[in-house]
Amino acid sequence: MPVINYVEFDGTEHSVEVAEGITLMQGAMDNLIDGMVAECGGCCVCCTCHCMIDPRWTEVTGTAGTQEAELLGYLDTKEPTSRLACQVNVTAAMDGMVVRLPESQY
Amino acid sequence: MNPSNHCIVIGASHAAVQLIISLRQNGWEGNITVISDEDHPPYQRPPLSKAYLANTIADEQLALRAPAAYQKLNVTFKLSTRVTSIDTQNKQVHLDSGEILGFDKLALCTGARARPLPIPGADLNAVHYLRTMDDVKGIQASATTAKTAVIIGGGYIGLETAASLNKLGVKVTLLETESRLLKRVASPQVSAFYLRLHTEEGIDIRLDTQAAKLLGDQALTQVICADGTAIDADMAIIGIGVIANTELASDAGLTVDNGILVNEFAQTSHEDIVAAGDCTNHPNPILNRNLRLESVPNATEQAKAAAASLCGIEKAYAELPWFWSDQFDVKLQITGMNQGYTEVVVRGDINNGRSFSVFYIANNKILAADCINRPKDFMLAKKLILQGTDCDAASLADESTDLKSLLI
Numbered sequence: 001m002p003v004i005n006y007v008e009f010d011g012t013e014h015s016v017e018v019a020e021g022i023t024l025m026q027g028a029m030d031n032l033i034d035g036m037v038a039e040c041g042g043c044c045v046c047c048t049c050h051c052m053i054d055p056r057w058t059e060v061t062g063t064a065g066t067q068e069a070e071l072l073g074y075l076d077t078k079e080p081t082s083r084l085a086c087q088v089n090v091t092a093a094m095d096g097m098v099v100r101l102p103e104s105q106y
Numbered sequence: 107m108n109p110s111n112h113c114i115v116i117g118a119s120h121a122a123v124q125l126i127i128s129l130r131q132n133g134w135e136g137n138i139t140v141i142s143d144e145d146h147p148p149y150q151r152p153p154l155s156k157a158y159l160a161n162t163i164a165d166e167q168l169a170l171r172a173p174a175a176y177q178k179l180n181v182t183f184k185l186s187t188r189v190t191s192i193d194t195q196n197k198q199v200h201l202d203s204g205e206i207l208g209f210d211k212l213a214l215c216t217g218a219r220a221r222p223l224p225i226p227g228a229d230l231n232a233v234h235y236l237r238t239m240d241d242v243k244g245i246q247a248s249a250t251t252a253k254t255a256v257i258i259g260g261g262y263i264g265l266e267t268a269a270s271l272n273k274l275g276v277k278v279t280l281l282e283t284e285s286r287l288l289k290r291v292a293s294p295q296v297s298a299f300y301l302r303l304h305t306e307e308g309i310d311i312r313l314d315t316q317a318a319k320l321l322g323d324q325a326l327t328q329v330i331c332a333d334g335t336a337i338d339a340d341m342a343i344i345g346i347g348v349i350a351n352t353e354l355a356s357d358a359g360l361t362v363d364n365g366i367l368v369n370e371f372a373q374t375s376h377e378d379i380v381a382a383g384d385c386t387n388h389p390n391p392i393l394n395r396n397l398r399l400e401s402v403p404n405a406t407e408q409a410k411a412a413a414a415s416l417c418g419i420e421k422a423y424a425e426l427p428w429f430w431s432d433q434f435d436v437k438l439q440i441t442g443m444n445q446g447y448t449e450v451v452v453r454g455d456i457n458n459g460r461s462f463s464v465f466y467i468a469n470n471k472i473l474a475a476d477c478i479n480r481p482k483d484f485m486l487a488k489k490l491i492l493q494g495t496d497c498d499a500a501s502l503a504d505e506s507t508d509l510k511s512l513l514i
Contacts (some may be wrong), residue, residue: 022167030172032127032179039403041150041170045430045439046403047485067437067481074485 002095006033009103018090024099025049025085035101042086047071048105049085050078054098061088061097077102111136113416114199114207116189116354117215118142120151121383121405121412123170125213126181128413138181139207141199143188146239147173152402154242155266156432160273161246168239192358194376211416214355214366214374214381215409218348218400223258227320232341236263237348245343249274252340256280256329258317260287262431263345265300268309269433271343279310279337281317281329293450296464296476300433303460307434348400350385363387365398370422372412380412391424392492393443401429426492436460439484442474442491451502453483463487470496482509489513 001017006028008014018027028036028049037048044067053061058081064072068087072078085099113129115122118140126138142148148170157163176183188202198208220235222228232248235241245267249255255271257264260282268278286297287304304311316332320342329337356362361375365387372380372388383405387398407425414421429440447466454462463483466474471494475487486509490497493514501507 026167026172029170030175032171032175034131039406040430041152041402043152043430043432043437045437045481045484046428071481071485074482 002090002092002097004090004094005096005098006031006035007098007100008033008035009101009106020090020092022090023086024051024083024088024090027090028085028101033101035105036085037105038086040086044068044071044084044087047075047084050075050102050105051083051085052079052100052102053081053083053088054100055081057094057097060091060093075104077104108210109135111210112208113138113211113213114209115140115213115215116142116199117217117351117383117385118144118146118148118183118185119215119217119383119405120148120170120402121215121217121409122213123148124406124409125215125382125413126179128410129416130179132413132417132419134413134417136210138179139184140181141184141187141189141201141207143186144238144240145186147176147183147185149239150402151237152430154239155236155263156270158239159236159242159245159267159270165239189354192354192379194358194360194379197378210378212379213412213416214379214385215383215405216351216354216381216385218350218384220344221347221349223317223344223346225317225319227322227326228344230320230322231325232322233320233326234341234343236267236343236345245271245341248341249276252276254279254339254341256317256337256339256342257345258329258342259345259347260284260311260313261290261345261347262288264343265304265433266431267343267345268304269307272307272309272434276341277308277310279312279339280304281315281331282311282313283316285314287311287313291444292476293444293447293464293466295450295452295456296478299456299462299478302457303434303436348384350398352385355381355385370411370424371415371420372408372423373415380415382408382412388423390427391422392426397427397443399427401427403428426488428488435479437479437481439477439481440474441477441484441488442466442472444474444476447473449499451499453503454480454505465497465499465502467497467499472497472502486510486513 016031040046149168220237257280321328361367366381411423444466449467451465461479477484
């Protein structure tokens with residue numbers, strides 16, 4: 001299984017195995033990682049699974065879709081590599097990927 | 107914290123899962139037992155009427171957390187087990203198995219159940235409610251052979267179910283007793299939009315129409331309306347609202363008034379018992395009044411306050427309510443509560459296409475907004491409501507005005 005490195009806003013790292021095909025959001029929730037609020041459960045409506053993909057991995061994750069990009073546009077904490085974790089499906093190519101979580105979700 | 111303490115959680119719901127996670131985060135070292143009368147580990151309820159019914163997500167994807175998460179949390183589940191009573195004096199719960207469990211702290215996450223429709227034939231085969239995973243499995247089983255379905259109730263559950271069954275190739279007729287859809291929760295303008303949407307998609311919507319009886323030998327064959335009209339149907343789904351599960355609480359002597367009454371810390375009238383989710387009547391400090399909500403964000407955020415209370419920490423629950431609904435290619439996001447509105451402002455074209463927002467206004471303030479395929483309006487409407495500034499109706503309605511410019 002690919003290993004995803006979730007980094008909390010204070011620098012705490014969690015290297016966890018996440019099954020291919022599930023979302024970055026569910027991967028964080030199943031591993032009880034703090035900082036993934038995910039209020040809507042992955043429907044791309046609430047913007048509380050915001051994460052920042054390490055720039056070295058954005059080619060693998062691809063870019064946000066239309067609705068996702070619109071939602072992200074209204075977050076005060078948006079960064080150039082921001083994504084909604086519910087919209088990123090984990091693939092084998094993401095093994096080792098680093099994902100940061102914003103302070104606003106704590 | 108005393109590691110020998112025992113916390114019992116009744117209900118394996120959205121609220122329950124957040125509550126047990128927050129308990130551990132807040133340092134609860136004692137045992138945790140979750141008791142549920144369903145036989146599934148906790149699952150997400152919102153997709154039941156949407157993606158799960160339409161067969162686009164599998165059982166595993168419905169799970170709220172992977173099984174390993176519960177092992178890590180060191181939580182014991184007692185599934186297919188019903189709590190029959192709570193003894194507040196001896197701090198014990200009685201189970202239908204005859205077992206009696208003692209608790210130091212108790213959390214009521216009992217949720218709500220589908221409101222039954224008291225008409226003849228409601229117990230026929232292929233007549234369903236939609237509240238649980240098993241309900242949806244039953245609906246799916248009927249839908250594999252059904253050509254026609256009647257949905258009784260034009261609220262969000264009824265409309266989402268209509269859209270999902272339509273996707274499965276079932277011809278749907280939807281009956282609503284009121285003169286418009288969503289009457290309890292939306293403005294006439296939004297009701298008219300949903301009537302247009304469903305009609306365009308091929309759903310036969312019948313307003314001012316009451317189901318009087320359901321006919322069939324063993325399985326349903328016809329729905330008879332109060333005016334005598336007969337509609338052929340291979341299956342029916344009843345979606346006429348929910349009833350909060352408060353009986354355990356009231357039988358135990360807790361204060362219940364349109365929900366289990368709690369304060370902003372999710373504490374009930376008993377010092378060792380909290381409650382969270384659809385089953386509670388709670389104060390909302392932002393709106394300055396009490397609410398009983400049926401929503402996941404309410405369940406999870408209130409559960410955080412409840413868990414904190416059980417650990418002796420004061421963390422008030424104070425969030426602006428929000429809701430969403432998916433039907434066909436339309437994503438509705440609602441922020442705020444529109445009760446008491448006196449004026450409605452529409453932004454965008456409500457009569458054509460499928461993208462606009464409706465703002466609900468009273469005393470020159472925005473109370474709520476229904477945003478249809480407009481995530482950005484939703485994000486900004488929430489900020490505008492929380493700021494509480496005087497609203498400028500002309501600018502809200504004018505699409506050339508950036509809503510962002512209305513923020514302070």
